[in-house]
Amino acid sequence: xxxxxxxxxxxxxxxxxxxxxxxxxxxxxxxxxxxxxxxxxxxxxxxxxxxxxxxxxxxxxxxxxxxxxxxxxxxxxxxxxxxxxxxxxxxxxxxxxxxxxxxxxxxxxxxxxxxxxxxxxxxxxxxxxxxxxxxxxxxxxxxxxxxxxxxxxxxxxxxxxxxxxxxxxxxxxxxxxxxxxxxxxxxxxxxxxxxxxxxxxxxxxxxxxxxxxxxxxxxxxxxxxxxxxxxxxxxxxxxxxxxxxxxxxxxxxxxxxxxxxxxxxxxxxxxxxxxxxxxxxxxxxxxxxxxxxxxxxxxxxx
Amino acid sequence: xxxxxxxxxxxxxxxxxxxxxxxxxxxxxxxxxxxxxxxxxxxxxxxxxxxxxxxxxxxxxxxxxxxxxxxxxxxxxxxxxxxxxxxxxxxxxxxxxxxxxxxxxxxxxxxxxxxxxxxxxxxxxxxxxxxxxxxxxxxxxxxxxxxxxxxxxxxxxxxxxxxxxxxxxxxxxxxxxxxxxxxxxxxxxxxxxxxxxxxxxxxxxxxxxxxxxxxxxxxxxxxxxxxxxxxxxxx
Numbered sequence: 001x002x003x004x005x006x007x008x009x010x011x012x013x014x015x016x017x018x019x020x021x022x023x024x025x026x027x028x029x030x031x032x033x034x035x036x037x038x039x040x041x042x043x044x045x046x047x048x049x050x051x052x053x054x055x056x057x058x059x060x061x062x063x064x065x066x067x068x069x070x071x072x073x074x075x076x077x078x079x080x081x082x083x084x085x086x087x088x089x090x091x092x093x094x095x096x097x098x099x100x101x102x103x104x105x106x107x108x109x110x111x112x113x114x115x116x117x118x119x120x121x122x123x124x125x126x127x128x129x130x131x132x133x134x135x136x137x138x139x140x141x142x143x144x145x146x147x148x149x150x151x152x153x154x155x156x157x158x159x160x161x162x163x164x165x166x167x168x169x170x171x172x173x174x175x176x177x178x179x180x181x182x183x184x185x186x187x188x189x190x191x192x193x194x195x196x197x198x199x200x201x202x203x204x205x206x207x208x209x210x211x212x213x214x215x216x217x218x219x220x221x222x223x224x225x226x227x228x229x230x231x232x233x234x235x236x237x238x239x240x241x242x243x244x245x246x247x248x249x250x251x252x253x254x255x256x257x258x259x260x261x262x263x264x265x266x267x268x269x270x271x272x273x274x275x276x277x278x279x280x281x282x283x284x285x286x287x288x289x290x291x292x293x294x295x296x297x298x299x300x301x302x
Numbered sequence: 303x304x305x306x307x308x309x310x311x312x313x314x315x316x317x318x319x320x321x322x323x324x325x326x327x328x329x330x331x332x333x334x335x336x337x338x339x340x341x342x343x344x345x346x347x348x349x350x351x352x353x354x355x356x357x358x359x360x361x362x363x364x365x366x367x368x369x370x371x372x373x374x375x376x377x378x379x380x381x382x383x384x385x386x387x388x389x390x391x392x393x394x395x396x397x398x399x400x401x402x403x404x405x406x407x408x409x410x411x412x413x414x415x416x417x418x419x420x421x422x423x424x425x426x427x428x429x430x431x432x433x434x435x436x437x438x439x440x441x442x443x444x445x446x447x448x449x450x451x452x453x454x455x456x457x458x459x460x461x462x463x464x465x466x467x468x469x470x471x472x473x474x475x476x477x478x479x480x481x482x483x484x485x486x487x488x489x490x491x492x493x494x495x496x497x498x499x500x501x502x503x504x505x506x507x508x509x510x511x512x513x514x515x516x517x518x519x520x521x522x523x524x525x526x527x528x529x530x531x532x533x534x535x536x537x
Binding site for chain 1: 354356375376377380381385386388392394396397401404405406407408409410451455
């Protein structure tokens, strides 16, 4: 393999990883926008989706994926109704700690269900075909990487249309900007919050499908590491706005992919150190976020 | 007198142990323009927030068309036909003028294309800048936008919280001209202001509030004496 091919390979994989992280960042950013809640349990939604795929791997692929979406979206809505809604007026610290608790609860339940067969880890065998490599212009690309990039592009495009072209999108943006004024204008809090949470659930299910294709052995800590990295990414990008958070998620995924490709084989153990050194550097240079404007638009005018 | 559109009866609002508004009786009849003036901290904004349901009542009642208004869900109050032009305008600076106005439709049913055309007729400057970011408008234009955003919901009652605050005198004239145009359309208005004399001249009736209590009711006939009367009662 030539050096140029290695570089192209690395870039494609980095874009693929960035795409998955961008999707997770959108899911986290949507909920943060309307609730000012950092949902630490987001990775566990992905994990539950992955287990659904594993437990239904005897089914036709389409049915298995449909089950994944149904279970994750239902769980998201239950979470909203039973936890997020009652805690809406609680302090951010209480909400964050609560999502930690949900994360550990879901992990424990997953462990109990998983060890029934005496081993930890369930294979999602039926999705393996999508993990095969195809050759595109001399570069070996796993099909799932292309799926991830396409899925992220389509999802982000649709979301942008929804937010800018529809009434519910306008209401969601208003709620994310100034919830109190939005409500005074008649924007229904429960509707925009419910809708944002629903969308974040759909995205979590999509991420679950992509990640399960990439690594078909599902364990209770599935997507945990990725969630932490994405949370760092959205803070680095700027959590105030959805697109900066998304770009932050993409960037940390892309950087991880590039550093992973650049590190000599056998030295990938240094990957997290290198990524987080970069994160610290960014936060030192731009503490408000990598993509936030240095000065916000002046609203108060005389 | 016909049934009041809005009626406050013995309304009391507390911030902790402090009563910001006490035993407030106030009514607004359909088609009426009612002023509410008083010094800073008199409880004017608190009264509007209680009407919208942002703040709960510690005692008393607020009725709209004879039905009690409940606190906790301002969006429901808005949807029942009460629109607020909030203090400080609270426009969405990063949104376009048109998006701000369409946001005002949140309290109303349907697309309301006619209502949109109507407010653009009333505010030609907003029609001109409809695609622009609201944050770059001048203060006076932003105030017009805040009023347009409230009107587009076609409310039965319009609440205004110090619409002339922080505006240059000529712009204040513009705001009152706008309110006069709205009055012509038969919209019922409860106007909270610091500019006593102008408010008394403009309104059918003006309540004077101090320390959370109603002190005095003035009519346009009192306009020459406004400052003297208010000073005497607040002394």
